Amino acid sequence: MGCLAAAEPLIRLAPVDWSILLVYLVFIVGLGFYLKKYARTDDEFFLAGRKNSAWVAGVAFMSANMGAMEVIGYAGSAVKYGIHCAHFYLIGAVPAMLFLGLFMMPFYYSGRIKSIPGYLKERFDEKTRVLNAAIFSLMMILVSGISLHLLAMIMEVFLGWKWEVSVWVAAVLVALYVSMAGLISAIFTEVIQFFLIWAGILILPVLGFIDVGSPADVWARLQQVGPGYASLWASTADPAANPLHMTWMGIIFGLGLGVAFGYWTTDFLIIQRAFSARDLRSARLTPIIGSYFKMLLGIVVVSAGIVALVLMKDHGSGFQLLEKAKGGVDYDSALPLLMARYFPRGLIGLGVTAVVAMLMAGQAGNMSAFSAVWTYDLYKSVIHKGATNEQLVLMGRISTVAGLGLAVAGAYVARSMPTVIDYLQAIASVILAPGVAVILLGMIWKRMTPHGAFWGMLIGFSSAFMMFLMQKLEWVGTSFFTPIHGAGFMAANFWRAIWSWLIAAGLAVGISLFTKPRKDEELVGLVWSLTRIVHEKEKVAWYRTPGFWAAVSAALFVFFNLYFW
Amino acid sequence: MNGVENTERRGMRPIWFFVGCLLAVIGFIVAGTGIYNWVSPPQTRTRLLELHTDLWWGLVILFFGLVLFFANRNSSVE
Numbered sequence: 001m002g003c004l005a006a007a008e009p010l011i012r013l014a015p016v017d018w019s020i021l022l023v024y025l026v027f028i029v030g031l032g033f034y035l036k037k038y039a040r041t042d043d044e045f046f047l048a049g050r051k052n053s054a055w056v057a058g059v060a061f062m063s064a065n066m067g068a069m070e071v072i073g074y075a076g077s078a079v080k081y082g083i084h085c086a087h088f089y090l091i092g093a094v095p096a097m098l099f100l101g102l103f104m105m106p107f108y109y110s111g112r113i114k115s116i117p118g119y120l121k122e123r124f125d126e127k128t129r130v131l132n133a134a135i136f137s138l139m140m141i142l143v144s145g146i147s148l149h150l151l152a153m154i155m156e157v158f159l160g161w162k163w164e165v166s167v168w169v170a171a172v173l174v175a176l177y178v179s180m181a182g183l184i185s186a187i188f189t190e191v192i193q194f195f196l197i198w199a200g201i202l203i204l205p206v207l208g209f210i211d212v213g214s215p216a217d218v219w220a221r222l223q224q225v226g227p228g229y230a231s232l233w234a235s236t237a238d239p240a241a242n243p244l245h246m247t248w249m250g251i252i253f254g255l256g257l258g259v260a261f262g263y264w265t266t267d268f269l270i271i272q273r274a275f276s277a278r279d280l281r282s283a284r285l286t287p288i289i290g291s292y293f294k295m296l297l298g299i300v301v302v303s304a305g306i307v308a309l310v311l312m313k314d315h316g317s318g319f320q321l322l323e324k325a326k327g328g329v330d331y332d333s334a335l336p337l338l339m340a341r342y343f344p345r346g347l348i349g350l351g352v353t354a355v356v357a358m359l360m361a362g363q364a365g366n367m368s369a370f371s372a373v374w375t376y377d378l379y380k381s382v383i384h385k386g387a388t389n390e391q392l393v394l395m396g397r398i399s400t401v402a403g404l405g406l407a408v409a410g411a412y413v414a415r416s417m418p419t420v421i422d423y424l425q426a427i428a429s430v431i432l433a434p435g436v437a438v439i440l441l442g443m444i445w446k447r448m449t450p451h452g453a454f455w456g457m458l459i460g461f462s463s464a465f466m467m468f469l470m471q472k473l474e475w476v477g478t479s480f481f482t483p484i485h486g487a488g489f490m491a492a493n494f495w496r497a498i499w500s501w502l503i504a505a506g507l508a509v510g511i512s513l514f515t516k517p518r519k520d521e522e523l524v525g526l527v528w529s530l531t532r533i534v535h536e537k538e539k540v541a542w543y544r545t546p547g548f549w550a551a552v553s554a555a556l557f558v559f560f561n562l563y564f565w
Numbered sequence: 566m567n568g569v570e571n572t573e574r575r576g577m578r579p580i581w582f583f584v585g586c587l588l589a590v591i592g593f594i595v596a597g598t599g600i601y602n603w604v605s606p607p608q609t610r611t612r613l614l615e616l617h618t619d620l621w622w623g624l625v626i627l628f629f630g631l632v633l634f635f636a637n638r639n640s641s642v643e
Contacts, residue, residue, distance in 0.1 A: 344614055
């Protein structure tokens with residue numbers, strides 16, 4: 001352990017805890033070897049052969065989103081923002097997930113599209129596809145870098161491992177099993193991770209509630225923390241009245257429309273899981289099933305974060321978050337510290353394994369999506385147009401390894417950033433919002449031209465990046481691009497998303513009006529008004545239809561928003 | 566694809582089988598440690614140790630894992 005040790009750890013793992021972690025690591029690498037023979041064609045490597053049921057695809061879809069950032073980062077956000085963190089699980093997810101399942105999936109699935117850039121090529125042209133693929137690849141590398149950094153940071157702070165050792169060990173392990181079987185092994189490990197996460201964190205808020213007294217006690221003490229900590233919407237008329245420092249407009253348009261619709265309806269990393277479903281009904285059900293898990297995860301994660309917040313404010317509890325090296329509270333330490341507080345040996349091994357699983361499966365998801373987009377949309381479409389099936393699979397394996405190498409470099413960049421969620425939302429506001437503006441407009445407006453799409457996306461992306469840079473380099477304050485004074489980092493992210501969305505959409509519409517559109521017959525199946533929506537061939541009972549399950553999910557969404565209004 | 570490959574590839578175990586295997590092993594270890602913690606409490610006491618969460622939660626995971634394992638041990642997917 002000498003070469004691994006960096007500092008005195010907060011958690012001392014017993015041999016039994018190490019054995020649980022070892023069982024998981026050996027298991028997933030062994031699984032990669034087992035699955036290798038099932039991933040020989042490009043379709044099998046990149047799309048897992050399109051054989052999955054709605055449940056497997058739905059669990060994998062949700063798992064691809066349940067990375068460590070989602071769980072550890074948002075638990076930290078709940079400490080910082082109180083119940084407002086639930087917006088990320090409700091308005092920031094559910095409407096977009098249901099929209100994807102009900103309206104967008106028939107487009108994506110019936111066209112047998114292998115990637116979102118693939119759709120852009122069919123709808124617009126090659127240059128739009130390449131631009132989107134390049135931006136998406138960049139995002140995957142950046143997000144992977146954050147994941148790796150987070151894993152290494154947790155290992156360093158809690159277990160005393162050296163940061164560099166953790167980054168490289170995780171990267172090598174993920175490269176090993178994803179490069180063997182591509183999306184199949186990524187999906188398998190994601191589904192396994194899904195259950196490990198629930199096993200590792202489900203009891204955490206329960207123990208927290210018992211420790212504080214009861215859920216009612218936690219709620220009562222949350223209301224005493226400060227104004228706006230215990231209400232989702234009632235405190236959003238005035239940005240000074242809530243810890244997010246945002247108004248309802250920024251939450252709905254920035255998070256709900258700009259970021260959430262961008263992420264859930266156009267991010268290939270997660271949509272790729274729905275593409276692996278065996279038929280259209282299963283593909284449509286995939287994000288709808290995912291929306292239930294998303295809300296459940298929100299309850300668990302936000303509850304855990306709120307317990308940590310309440311304990312932190314109670315000086316007699318002995319619970320304090322860690323301090324950052326550069327000063328300030330390290331909110332991301334909330335969940336691991338709760339584990340250390342309640343989990344004895346054995347259980348803490350499971351908790352640590354769940355955290356490692358989150359990070360490794362998140363990496364696997366990022367890398368399988370990166371390699372698919374790189375191989376199909378950059379390598380096959382630009383570099384080597386006549387690539388054979390074997391060459392594509394080989395390139396898939398090579399790009400997985402190369403992508404992880406770049407992600408390691410990204411981890412070093414992420415190490416210098418503030419909280420991971422703030423950084424993640426910053427990336428999303430720059431990269432996703434302009435893309436979704438172009439894709440959604442392209443689907444509903446047949447007059448939109450390839451030039452309009454390309455320049456709208458490019459200038460939207462560039463302007464968002466410039467706004468981010470100006471704020472990052474402190475040329476302007478975080479309120480500069482927001483219509484409110486005193487806006488925080490997160491509010492700046494949401495408003496950047498709104499502006500870049502509007503710039504991309506405005507330019508796309510403006511340029512399209514002055515350039516030549518494609519002929520209607522070329523757009524059949526690609527634009528809503530020119531497409532006869534194909535319904536599922538199989539007749540199923542009403543309670544098995546995507547519409548029914550989406551309606552129940554929407555009702556739950558409304559209920560949670562009203563209950564915690 | 567030749568016949569040998571076809572035979573090799575046939576009968577991929579469903580994902581639920583693997584989930585069941587892993588959860589059963591981990592549940593067994595956690596529950597076993599829970600019994601040991603009850604008999605011989607660790608020196609570093611965590612909050613609510615007296616609830617023996619490790620034991621009953623380990624048993625829940627073990628049970629869930631065994632259900633998935635036995636329900637899928639003879640299944641395969643094409």
